[in-house]
Amino acid sequence: MITSTEIKFIKSLSQKKFRDEYGVFVVEGEKMVQEALNSGFEVEKVYRKEDIGEAAMARISALSSPSPVLAVVKQHSRPFKAPCQGLYLALDGIRDPGNLGTILRIADWFGIDAVYASEDTVELYNPKVVQSTMGAIFRVPFYTADIPLLCSSYKGKVYGTFLDGENMYKKDLEASGIIVIGNEANGISEETAACVTDRLYIPPYPADDPGSESLNAAVATAVTVAEFRRRG
Amino acid sequence: MITSTEIKFIKSLSQKKFRDEYGVFVVEGEKMVQEALNSGFEVEKVYRKEDIGEAAMARISALSSPSPVLAVVKQHSRPFKAPCQGLYLALDGIRDPGNLGTILRIADWFGIDAVYASEDTVELYNPKVVQSTMGAIFRVPFYTADIPLLCSSYKGKVYGTFLDGENMYKKDLEASGIIVIGNEANGISEETAACVTDRLYIPPYPADDPGSESLNAAVATAVTVAEFRRRG
Missing domain, CATH: 3.30.1330.30 (Ribosomal protein L30/S12)
Structure with a gap:
């Protein structure tokens, strides 16, 4: 009833x-x-x-x-835990519910230790986010945070993908660090970009002709995180 | 007016x-x-x-x-061109418009030579597909095809990701071949799976604990295609 x-x-x-x-x-x-x-x-x-x-x-x-x-x-709020040793994602304004859900699912598959999201990221409990996590919402530690502050106070490497970054496959990637994921339309904000220590680029194929101007935010997350885990 | x-x-x-x-x-x-x-x-x-x-x-x-x-x-229909030398995607029942659009965007970024889609794949001209391609629809050759027939008559390797496949990073991957992408809920159909010559698996992290049961179809496509292109 x-x-x-x-x-x-x-x-x-x-x-x-x-x-x-x-x-x-x-x-x-x-x-x-x-x-x-x-x-x-x-x-x-x-x-x-x-x-x-x-x-x-x-x-x-x-x-x-x-x-x-x-x-x-x-709703389940964990006591805030700052990033230390581990691999983390910092979401700098993800607006699409499907993207946030998919990113949590990626984080779950690739054993990301926690996901930090800016205030202007879409709400975690939005039904479209929840359903597209396919259950990852129950497993991946998720916190709302001031991303520039989080990144600038972090002692380790802060990675981000940029169209003018360096070929990811040729860079040293540490097993521990924060990977920043930018907004779908505008990428990583200036304030957050200032805290990025290592600017990465996912090479298109052929190398001089990407065709598309960019990859979807969740797709870029997946390719980047897979590369970190491939090394480790 | x-x-x-x-x-x-x-x-x-x-x-x-x-x-x-x-x-x-x-x-x-x-x-x-x-x-x-x-x-x-x-x-x-x-x-x-x-x-x-x-x-x-x-x-x-x-x-x-x-x-x-x-x-x-x-609508633009190209004369059908069978796969030969090149890297191709074969979509075996992609139903979500956002996924199809994102897959075309991935294909564009990574220089996939053509995308073949089964009859039961969501329609290419669906507005959500079109918009999520971000323009890739105008660049990536796209054909509707009988996927099992296409794969069984192809002379080269046919790759597919399966939860019981072999660690992709440890496999030889040829620069030429068809990569089959399965349906969001049911994966690659039995009929198509029978034509797959190389069963791949995207290793989770840690290797024995995927957390999630699977990755989103577009995400799996991206990680797989990136790995092919990474090898050169």
Whole structure:
């Protein structure tokens, strides 16, 4: 059973202001809900199609084909942990929900120790972000941070990709460091760029003809992180 | 000026059946329209906000913030060219428009010679595909093909990524071949998998703990293609 108040409440969670107010978010799908239940996140309530009916499920689901199960999960804020020994991502204004979700999934696959995101990065609990993490949201430590401050106070290397950077394959890459990922349209901000110690470039093929002007932010993240892990 | 018939016509192009019927598609944004004009594609008409007015632009635009310029472009079918010497992608059922667009952008950056897509791959002229190619649609040769047939009749190597494949970094990779990209949910189909000569795996980090069960299809494409091109 589900009450009309609950339906209204769950529907309201598609808006950031209500997610903020109640400190919860929505997770959909068998696999995602299972991962939520097995994670350190607190699951407030699980709704299954067989219990609440198909019509109610269609009303509370944000997906075009409603999933068989949906959960309301408490937002989880970890005590802030500054980067030290490890490989980290710093997101400097990622705006596309699909990109943020995909970056968390990449971070999970390649064992990134934590992801730090600027205030102007899209909200972690946006339903599109949550679903595109494919569960990585429950595993990858994620913090909001002042990225220029984080990078400038970091003792190790700060890497970033730039169109005028050096061929990544020919550079020494340390196993520990922060990799900065820039905004989809504008790249790494000037303030953050000033803290980057090693400017990298993903060489196109052939080397003098990229065709496209750039790679998608999540794609550039993947190729860069894969290269770090390939060495290590 | 723009007539109400034109507005209706352009709006109809958000649907595949009308794109098919008229053999055209819509491109938005200054950069994309410029690339269309500089490409081998035939641009039927360009609409600029300063000519038609903001209200009309908002009506014909598919974007949430209407771009200043929109073009209606003729679909462009190249005479089919089978893969020979070169590096190719074969898409075995890519369903997400953003993924297809991103894959074309990757293909463009890394100089892929042609992209072949199965019939059940999302339509190339879907507005979300077009916009996420960031112009690569005008540069990368794209063909619809029977992927199992294409792969089985190909004389060279056929690569594919599988969760039980071999560590990509330890494999010989030839500069010429077809790389098969599987469907987002189900991976490479059985029929296509039977034609794959070299099964690859993108190692997670640490090697025995991927965290996520898989990478996004476009991300896996990027990491794999980058590795081929890295070898030269």
